[in-house]
Every structure is written in C-alpha cells, then in structure tokens.
C-alpha cells in the first residue's frame with residue numbers, strides 16, 4: 001500500500017453521503033461520529049445525506065433497532081433526505097452483480113472447508129507469510145464446479161489476488177492509496193448459507209444510491225481496496241473516501257462498553273442535551289472549529305472534512321458534559337423549565353419561572369435543581385455539607401441573624417448588622433447565611449436569594465436553621 005497526495009476537491013451541489021448502520025443494536029458513540037461526519041459533509045456542501053439500513057443479516061437485524069436508530073438520529077438533529085433506504089430491497093442487484101462478476105471470471109465458488117482453511121493459515125503463518133487464501137478453488141474447471149456445487153457447501157470469493165497490478169482507493173485524507181493486488185486476498189462475498197457479507201452489498205448500494213463521498217474509519221481501508229476493485233470491475237465509479245482515525249475510549253482502548261462507550265439512549269435518559277453530544281463529537285479530531293459555534297448548522301458551515309484527523313482520537317465524557325453545562329446556560333427559559341420541573345415537582349408554575357431564573361447559572365445539569373430545594377420549601381433536604389456548616393455557626397448566630405433581619409431587612413445592611421452582633425466575618429459570616437437560606441454551599445448571588453425569598457421565607461429558614469442547631473446540641 002502506498003500513498004500519493006491528490007487534491008480531491010468536492011464537487012459542491014453534487015455531494016451525496018450516507019449513514020449505513022446495520023440494525024443489530026442501539027446507536028453508540030462510534031456510530032454517532034460516522035453519522036455526524038457524513039451529515040456535516042453533506043450539509044456543508046449543500047448535498048444530500050441518506051440513511052440506509054444494512055439489514056441483510058436477517059437473523060440479527062431487528063425492527064426495533066431500526067426505529068431506535070431513527071429516533072436517536074432525529075433527537076441529535078441528524079436529519080436524512082428522502083425515504084429511509086433498506087439494503088434488503090436491493091437484493092436482486094447484489095445477485096446480478098455477483099453473476100456479472102462470475103461471468104467475467106472475477107468471482108468463483110470456493111469449496112474449501114473451514115478446517116482446510118485453518119490449516120492453510122497456520123502453514124502460511126509458520127512460513128512468515130500473510131494468512132491469505134491459497135487460491136485452491138480459483139481455477140477449477142466449470143463442469144467440476146457445477147458438479148460439486150450440487151452437494152458440497154461453497155462460498156463465493158472475488159478473484160482479486162494477482163502477482164501484478166494494483167487498485168487505487170481515492171482518499172481525500174490520505175491521497176490516493178495504492179494497493180498492490182499481490183497484497184490483497186480473495187475475500188468471501190457470499191457465505192455458505194447464501195447470504196452476502198458486507199463487502200458487495202455495501203459497495204453496490206453506494207453506487208446504486210449515487211453516493212459520492214464516504215467518511216468512515218481507517219479500519220475500513222482494506223475493505224475499500226476490495227470495494228473499489230469490485231466497483232471498477234462492475235463498471236461503477238467508486239466514491240471518494242475519507243478514512244479518518246478511529247474514535248477510542250477514554251482509556252485509549254478501542255471504543256467499547258468497557259472503555260466508556262454509551263448508547264445515545266443512555267445519554268438521553270441521563271438528561272444530556274443532544275447539542276452537547278454533537279458539539280463534543282464534531283470537534284473531535286477537527287482542529288480550527290471556532291469555539292463560539294453552538295449549533296449544528298454553524299458547525300456544518302465551518303466543517304472541513306480535509307481537516308479531520310487521520311490519527312485516532314479519544315472520547316471524553318467530561319468534555320461532552322462541559323458542553324452540556326454551557327448549552328444549558330444558554331437555553332431559553334421555555335426550554336429550561338421543563339427540564340428542571342421533574343426535580344422540583346411541587347412548585348407552582350410562576351414560582352418555578354422565578355426559581356429557574358435565579359439558579360440557572362448555577363446548574364451543571366438540570367438535576368442540580370434539587371440542591372436548591374430549600375429555596376422552595378423550608379423542610380426540603382439540605383445538601384450533605386450544609387448541616388455541619390449550620391451547626392458550626394450555632395443557634396446563637398441564627399438568633400442574631402433573626403434579630404438583625406427585624407431591624408435591617410436588606411442584604412447589605414443585614415449582613416453588616418449580623419457581623420456586628422455575632423462577631424463573625426468573612427466565610428464564617430456568609431456561609432451559614434447561605435446554607436440557611438438556600439440549603440447549598442454554593443449558588444446564586446445572596447442578594448438575589450434574599451430578593452427571591454422575601455421576608456417571611458427568610459425568617460422561616462433562619463428559625464429552621466436555629467432549630468437544627470439546637471437539635472444538634474440536644475443530640476450531642
């Protein structure tokens with residue numbers, strides 16, 4: 001394999017990309033990246049983005065996964081053009097392609113048993129050779145083949161391997177990648193049960209669907225060599241590929257459940273904003289994406305597929321959640337309020353609006369609203385560290401705070417008065433007041449908290465803090 005730089009400028013308006021998942025499971029981070037890259041490329045160039053389910057593996061393909069994948073893509077805002085395509089609907093085209101190849105002598109039946117192939121592979125490896133198909137069935141004569149096919153199981157292979165010649169994969173990231181045919185195998189395209197492997201249907205569908213560009217991981221590079229050979233042999237034009245570096249887990253291992261991959265469904269259940277996943281994913285391996293772009297249309301406009309890294313990149317949950325917090329802070333209240341409501345179900349609608357406005361900048365996730373429940377109900381649970389802070393301040397402190405509030409019901413003059421009466425200052429003054437009023441150690445500006453609560457609520461919370469301190473003393 002060798003690389004030669006060749007500028008492959010996209011032909012604007014004519015771009016068609018696709019996302020071609022096998023519906024055998026839920027959408028995971030790796031698939032999201034592939035879908036997103038192809039979507040961004042199509043949207044950037046004003047082209048089309050198709051969704052094609054590669055559902056030829058009938059045993060494992062499941063209707064519910066088809067629906068789940070569509071729902072996840074929609075949730076992410078990755079919209080496809082036209083009807084959803086199904087590979088199984090092109091079955092006749094796949095068979096015709098195989099027939100055509102067989103007629104030209106470019107595909108052949110192979111009767112070698114699995115044990116024979118294993119032996120061949122072991123032998124090749126022991127001689128320091130690649131474990132390639134030995135070519136035993138390649139030159140069987142036609143009568144013999146017809147005879148054996150009647151009662152012997154067989155697979156179909158492509159007759160690619162040759163001593164001379166090459167196949168060139170047009171790749172916009174690597175330049176043209178040249179594979180010598182002597183380095184390629186005769187891959188299986190039809191299994192012994194008659195089902196097609198990935199190679200032929202995927203390539204033929206790309207041609208039939210008019211796919212012009214394919215962005216996929218560099219683990220597909222050798223497949224692409226087979227597929228370009230196949231397409232050339234069938235008289236189709238191969239798409240331009242972008243074989244990008246793989247997405248790795250947080251630990252640098254191949255992305256899997258163990259290395260921290262998630263399904264989109266899981267993330268949605270955790271309350272993640274879809275934009276956060278899009279932002280974190282679109283920026284992976286893509287330098288020069290301006291930080292200020294916060295919606296996927298803007299990201300698409302700046303997307304430069306030629307910049308996508310050919311080195312592997314690591315996934316980071318932290319980065320995704322950082323984006324979540326950022327986007328949460330930018331949300332309009334009509335969108336934010338329904339996210340907060342499940343965590344503070346008791347509150348009246350108007351009070352919820354005021355509550356949301358007060359705490360929005362202090363939320364990393366919508367569930368953080370529970371930290372501030374004391375702002376809504378005096379008997380709400382306190383943040384774990386709040387009670388020790390209250391008890392450290394003591395009942396007398398809160399009595400001073402109550403007395404001072406009667407004389408100075410305004411944040412600045414109140415705190416000055418509490419300071420004078422209690423002798424507490426700095427953190428020892430402000431922290432006990434904060435935890436008494438809001439229930440949390442950190443949160444909105446205290447002057448805003450005071451305005452939000454109003455006198456009656458403030459007194460109730462100071463009384464409650466005093467009692468919690470007295471209870472503590474009684475219990476100790």
Ligand code: GLU
Nearest residue numbers: 020021022054202215216
């Ligand atoms: N169905 C294939 C997969 O899910 C598609 C690969 C490709 O993008 O060509 O891996």
